[in-house]
Amino acid sequence: MMHKYFARRPWNVFAELVSHYTSPDDIILDPFCGGGVTAVEALKLRRKVVSVDLNPLATYVTTMEVTPADLDVLQQSLVRLGQKVKNTIMSFYVTKCTECKAKAFADWIEWDEASKRIARLKFDCPVCGYSEEKPPHQEDLDLASGFEERLADYAAKQKLWYPTTKIPPGDKTSSLLADGINYFHELFTKRNLLALALIRSEIEKVDNKTARTFLNFALSSSLKWSSRQSHMRGQIVEGWAMHAYWIYPKSLEINVWNTFERRFQAVFRGKRYGNQHIGKCSLVQSFKEVQKTPLSCLILTTDSARLPLPDSSIDAVITDPPYGGNVNYAELSDYWVVWNSRGKTTPKDEEAIINKTRSKTLKDYQNALYNVFRECHRVLKPGHAFVSTFNSKDLRVVASFVIAASQAGFALHPDGLLYQKPIRAYTTTFHAMQIGAFVGDYIFTFLKEDAIDVDASAAAQELAKCKSYLVGLIEKGVKTTTTEPELRERAYRVLIPFISRYARAAPSSCSEAVDFFETEMNLYDNHFREIREKMITKRRTYYRETNRRHPDQSTLDKVVPIAKKRSRH
Numbered sequence: 241m242m243h244k245y246f247a248r249r250p251w252n253v254f255a256e257l258v259s260h261y262t263s264p265d266d267i268i269l270d271p272f273c274g275g276g277v278t279a280v281e282a283l284k285l286r287r288k289v290v291s292v293d294l295n296p297l298a299t300y301v302t303t304m305e306v307t308p309a310d311l312d313v314l315q316q317s318l319v320r321l322g323q324k325v326k327n328t329i330m331s332f333y334v335t336k337c338t339e340c341k342a343k344a345f346a347d348w349i350e351w352d353e354a355s356k357r358i359a360r361l362k363f364d365c366p367v368c369g370y371s372e373e374k375p376p377h378q379e380d381l382d383l384a385s386g387f388e389e390r391l392a393d394y395a396a397k398q399k400l401w402y403p404t405t406k407i408p409p410g411d412k413t414s415s416l417l418a419d420g421i422n423y424f425h426e427l428f429t430k431r432n433l434l435a436l437a438l439i440r441s442e443i444e445k446v447d448n449k450t451a452r453t454f455l456n457f458a459l460s461s462s463l464k465w466s467s468r469q470s471h472m473r474g475q476i477v478e479g480w481a482m483h484a485y486w487i488y489p490k491s492l493e494i495n496v497w498n499t500f501e502r503r504f505q506a507v508f509r510g511k512r513y514g515n516q517h518i519g520k521c522s523l524v525q526s527f528k529e530v531q532k533t534p535l536s537c538l539i540l541t542t543d544s545a546r547l548p549l550p551d552s553s554i555d556a557v558i559t560d561p562p563y564g565g566n567v568n569y570a571e572l573s574d575y576w577v578v579w580n581s582r583g584k585t586t587p588k589d590e591e592a593i594i595n596k597t598r599s600k601t602l603k604d605y606q607n608a609l610y611n612v613f614r615e616c617h618r619v620l621k622p623g624h625a626f627v628s629t630f631n632s633k634d635l636r637v638v639a640s641f642v643i644a645a646s647q648a649g650f651a652l653h654p655d656g657l658l659y660q661k662p663i664r665a666y667t668t669t670f671h672a673m674q675i676g677a678f679v680g681d682y683i684f685t686f687l688k689e690d691a692i693d694v695d696a697s698a699a700a701q702e703l704a705k706c707k708s709y710l711v712g713l714i715e716k717g718v719k720t721t722t723t724e725p726e727l728r729e730r731a732y733r734v735l736i737p738f739i740s741r742y743a744r745a746a747p748s749s750c751s752e753a754v755d756f757f758e759t760e761m762n763l764y765d766n767h768f769r770e771i772r773e774k775m776i777t778k779r780r781t782y783y784r785e786t787n788r789r790h791p792d793q794s795t796l797d798k799v800v801p802i803a804k805k806r807s808r809h
């Protein structure tokens with residue numbers, strides 16, 4: 241992965257969808273392109289693609305993923321940049337090798353946030369090759385303390401820029417603001433801020449556009465690691481991985497040059513892969529050009545409720561919308577956007593999301609989805625497919641998605657609900673281990689078909705049947721070790737077609753079905769929690785017994801109180 245974007249979806253699922261629903265040279269639309277998985281898979285399979293996202297970080301990452309690059313130019317650009325700034329930046333992290341006493345460089349420095357003291361640092365010695373975590377010596381403390389002035393000095397003399405934007409109030413920023421961190425630059429130590437600003441200013445001077453663009457991309461990618469949000473996860477150095485802003489009690493100050501180099505290598509590998517699998521695709525500026533140009537890609541940073549595309553011009557919509565308030569894309573992306581857009585933040589007004597700070601309710605979320613889906617319906621060719629992954633622990637959120645699509649004019653395909661089991665890697669992520677999260681995805685297939693007349697008067701009777709079926713299903717389920725996601729999956733097979741069918745003719749029956757199911761499930765909250773805890777224990781034991789160090793183990797033990805607070809999303 242070249243750059244972080246939140247909630248990326250498995251590429252192989254999207255590759256399947258692309259090849260199943262389209263043919264080469266077809267035009268695919270993704271109105272919520274996020275990290276660009278649809279675009280990459282579409283181009284790999286020789287389809288054209290229109291990728292849209294409101295969030296400039298999403299379209300930036302997508303653009304960089306599909307832009308072809310000359311690998312020699314990239315390689316040389318890193319060498320040249322290194323000649324300009326590497327020594328200066330490495331000198332910010334200089335320390336003494338405990339083995340041979342030569343000059344060595346810290347790869348990271350761990351801070352105790354409460355006392356504002358260095359707890360330990362890890363160095364690599366370029367002379368004897370020794371590497372160790374050691375307590376700080378006086379010279380390490382002295383070096384660290386001088387950066388306030390050095391930053392001010394450099395900034396004044398060399399006109400260095402770094403974002404000084406205020407952190408906007410938000411659902412995911414409130415804990416930072418409460419801790420007195422009010423500006424994005426306060427998420428960085430002065431040393432790392434200076435290092436980042438120096439690299440940035442040197443990149444601006446690079447003449448070659450490809451080199452400059454990809455160096456900037458690598459710098460942006462390295463931000464995940466260079467702030468105080470980095471921390472140790474057991475033995476693993478971890479960058480910012482939470483879906484909220486958060487500084488751990490023990491934070492890491494990671495060597496900015498080393499991180500930049502590592503991220504540059506990741507970008508390089510990504511481009512080598514892209515050159516092999518996508519090759520020379522054309523990034524175009526208008527839909528007319530998409531139609532004319534083979535293997536082309538149009539990327540738009542805009543609200544997908546208004547698309548500059550003609551009616552009935554798209555062969556398939558393949559997308560992954562936001563799942564309610566699951567991830568606050570715009571709030572979280574600000575962290576990168578302020579760096580990449582000279583201090584500007586992400587537009588948030590039109591974001592389809594549930595967000596307390598912005599008073600965006602489930603209803604607002606549904607409306608926003610509806611506006612986008614109506615537009616998808618307009619631009620899609622008749623009879624063609626609108627395919628979307630979706631998931632939420634809360635049926636209310638899933639239902640609002642189904643209602644939005646159905647009210648926009650789409651009909652659920654008779655086999656239009658597929659459950660995609662979580663891929664193994666996802667069942668062991670921090671989130672999944674912690675809360676037994678709902679990690680698989682549903683794949684919904686809708687069609688743009690003439691609306692069929694639905695008899696609203698049949699809704700009440702069907703609702704009654706549906707309710708009694710659900711009661712039986714739940715009662716049977718709780719007598720066994722069935723997990724909540726498994727039970728929901730079975731229930732959704734009945735509920736989703738019902739909701740989709742009556743979304744327009746009898747919306748109140750749909751709400752009643754949803755409320756009924758959630759109320760029934762609530763009764764068994766404790767039961768499902770126990771099952772979930774047993775499952776988590778089983779997974780942990782498995783890792784212990786097979787003597788594998790689970791990457792999440794130590795974090796799990798440490799941060800349970802935080803996770804509990806956040807566990808109901």
Ligand SMILES: C[S@@+](CC[C@H](N)C(=O)[O-])C[C@H]1O[C@@H](n2cnc3c(N)ncnc32)[C@H](O)[C@@H]1O
Nearest residue numbers: 248249272274275293294295544560562591592
């Ligand atoms: C779940 S993400 C997509 C994830 C993506 N499939 C991936 O693999 O990374 C949903 C995206 O919808 C975008 N979004 C939300 N409201 C939007 C709107 N009104 N118009 C366009 N994009 C929107 C968000 O910015 C976010 O990037």
Ligand SMILES: [Zn+2]
Nearest residue numbers: 337340365368
């Ligand atoms: Zn040494």
